[in-house]
Every structure is written in C-alpha cells, then in structure tokens.
Amino acid sequence: MRVGIVTPVVVQLPGAHAEWEVTAGIEEIAGIAATADRLGYHHLTCSEHVAVPAGVAEQRGGTYWDPLATFGHLAAYTRRILLATRVLVLGYHHPLEIAKRYGTLDRLSGGRLVLGVGVGSLAEEFDLLDVPFRDRGARADEALRALRSSLGERVAEFHGTYYDYADMVVDPHATRRSPIWVGGRTARSLRRAVEHGDGWVPFGLRTAELGELLSRFALPAGFEVVLSTGAPLDPLADRDRTLRALDRLRAAGATLVSVSLHAESAAHHRDQLAALRDLDTELDLSFAPRA
Known part of the structure; x- marks a missing residue:
C-alpha cells in the first residue's frame, strides 16, 4: 500500500484544520511538499471550488486553493511526487480546457499529473458558473x-x-494519458471509475460499506482504490493508533492511502511525515527511495 498526503492549508474544513493553517502561505506548503517528495511519498492533493455560498461554507468550508496555480508552484519545489487533484469538478470545465490547462501542468512537472475528478454536488456553484446541474x-x-x-x-x-x-x-x-481517479460514495461512482477511470476515491463511507461496494465489481488490473484516513493521524505521539488505522485501510482494500496528519505547525507536520515514513517496514508500506 502506497502512501500520499492530504495537503494541509489548501482546504480548510470547519473543525478539521489546525490553527496554524489559517495564516500559513505557499512557503509552508512548499516546505511540506518538498519534505514529502524527499521522503518518497506518492502524491499530494488539492481540491477545487470556485466560490462557495457563505451559508454553505459554514459546513463545507470556504478555503479552497486553486489546484492549477498551487500545483504549478509546488512542481518547482518537487521532482517525483505526483500532483493529484482531489477533486476537479468535471461539469465546470470543457474536456479540452482540462486537457490544455492540466496537460500543461503535466508537461512542466515532468509527467506527474493525476486527475482526480468528480461529478459535483453544490447546485449553487453550478448555477453561478451557468452550467447544468440536473x-x-x-x-x-x-x-x-x-x-x-x-x-x-x-x-x-x-x-x-x-x-x-x-x-x-x-x-x-500532457506527456501521456494521465491517470484519472473518480471520486464519489455510491455504486454509480465506482462503476464510473471502473468504466472510465484508473481509480476510485471514495469518501464518507464506513469500512463495511466500502467492502460491500467493492465486492460488486471486478476491478481491472492496476486499478487504484484510494482511501483516506479521515481523522488526522499522529505517528509521533500515537504510533499504535496510526498503525491500526493504516492496517484497517489496507484490509478495506486500499492500494493507496491519502493521509491527514495532526500538526501544530508546518515544522511539526514535516516531523510527522518523517515519523510516518519510518513505520514503513512494520506495515509493509511502499515509499519511493529517499532522495
């Protein structure tokens, strides 16, 4: 099971982000990205919302760094780690707009783009952008x-x-047909991923629900099941809980895991990355060699 990170700062959900993230900037993000790259982590993430209604932001959050601009900057600070949109809302873009803009990102990053995409669920944002929702x-x-x-x-x-x-x-x-991961939490999203993508990125599902959905489909060779840790892990202070959480995700069928980490500062986050990396042999986690 390979390990990527849920990039801090770039998405700030109510009650789910640390205080330091509110005032952090691209320098802190770039330092974390460079550390993850050096340690051999698989991917970074960045999500997309154009504009969120104020009332909705109280539940979903209102801070969403633009993935194209963010990854364009981080590509200059990294050389191996993949850059995964999680997720890009398909309805907001013409396919050739994605092919051009994110293909350019793939080219300038040396072929490191992963397109994580989704159908979208925020009707107000569809209306704002004058694109069909139904x-x-x-x-x-x-x-x-x-x-x-x-x-x-x-x-x-x-x-x-x-x-x-x-x-x-x-x-x-793009330098090649970049991998496409499809986000969602329904059987239809998994079917969409199997038929049209290279991986599935579910969210908000219990382990039993994941197993039941995955059992319905014959997954193609090389198909990625990208699960998330949910609550932040603390490998420095709670090594055993970290091991148990990752072991549960492996048992649930994860081929890749996107890890959220508890951190009190950008420096602490980098230390957590190193601590998690040092657990690789205990769970047979797969990292690229340290740079």
Whole structure:
C-alpha cells in the first residue's frame, strides 16, 4: 500500500484544520511538499471550488486553493511526487480546457499529473458558473470518455451528445494519458471509475460499506482504490493508533492511502511525515527511495 498526503492549508474544513493553517502561505506548503517528495511519498492533493455560498461554507468550508496555480508552484519545489487533484469538478470545465490547462501542468512537472475528478454536488456553484446541474452525471460520463480520448494528444477528436470536436490542436499537452481517479460514495461512482477511470476515491463511507461496494465489481488490473484516513493521524505521539488505522485501510482494500496528519505547525507536520515514513517496514508500506 502506497502512501500520499492530504495537503494541509489548501482546504480548510470547519473543525478539521489546525490553527496554524489559517495564516500559513505557499512557503509552508512548499516546505511540506518538498519534505514529502524527499521522503518518497506518492502524491499530494488539492481540491477545487470556485466560490462557495457563505451559508454553505459554514459546513463545507470556504478555503479552497486553486489546484492549477498551487500545483504549478509546488512542481518547482518537487521532482517525483505526483500532483493529484482531489477533486476537479468535471461539469465546470470543457474536456479540452482540462486537457490544455492540466496537460500543461503535466508537461512542466515532468509527467506527474493525476486527475482526480468528480461529478459535483453544490447546485449553487453550478448555477453561478451557468452550467447544468440536473444531468451532471451523464455529462460527467461523457467528459470522462472525451478525456480518455484527448488527454495527451496533440490533435484531439471526440464526438458525443454534449461535447463534439475534431481536428483541434492542444499544445502543449500532457506527456501521456494521465491517470484519472473518480471520486464519489455510491455504486454509480465506482462503476464510473471502473468504466472510465484508473481509480476510485471514495469518501464518507464506513469500512463495511466500502467492502460491500467493492465486492460488486471486478476491478481491472492496476486499478487504484484510494482511501483516506479521515481523522488526522499522529505517528509521533500515537504510533499504535496510526498503525491500526493504516492496517484497517489496507484490509478495506486500499492500494493507496491519502493521509491527514495532526500538526501544530508546518515544522511539526514535516516531523510527522518523517515519523510516518519510518513505520514503513512494520506495515509493509511502499515509499519511493529517499532522495
């Protein structure tokens, strides 16, 4: 089981982020990213919301750093760790917009893009951006087919109900067809991931629910099941709980895990990364060699 990190600071959910994150800037994030890269972690994450209604922000949070700008900066401070959008809302973008903008990120980062995508659920944000909400699932399925056809291609072509184009040059473009992880918490999201993606990123599900959903599908070879730790882990102060939490995720079917860490400062977060890295042999965790 490989290990990535839920990047601190870039998403701040009510009651789920540390005080230091409120005032932290790109320097702190870059230091954490560089440490994770050096220690051999698999990926960083960054999510997307354009604008969240004030009332909704009280439950979902209002701080969401833009993934394209954030990863563009972090790419310069890292050299191996993958840059995973978690998640990009498909309905907010034309597939060729994603192919161009995130393909450029893949090119400048040396082929390190992972497109984590989702259907979206915030109707007010869809309305703000003047994109359809009611049929967003069908549109997302077609957008995924278009991305699989066009991502990494200089001359793109796709013909569908919602998206139709041919002989369109996308340059620069991704160095290869970047992996696509599909987020969600339903059987439909897992089906979407199996049919159109390379991995599934579920959220808000109990272990038994995960097992039941995963048992319904024959997962393709190399398909990633990307689970999250949920509550932050503290490998420095509570090593045993950290080991138990990661062992439960492995038993639930995780091939990859995105870890949230308890930290009281950016320096403490970097220390936690090192402490977790040192547990690799006890759980047979897979890290890239230390740089």
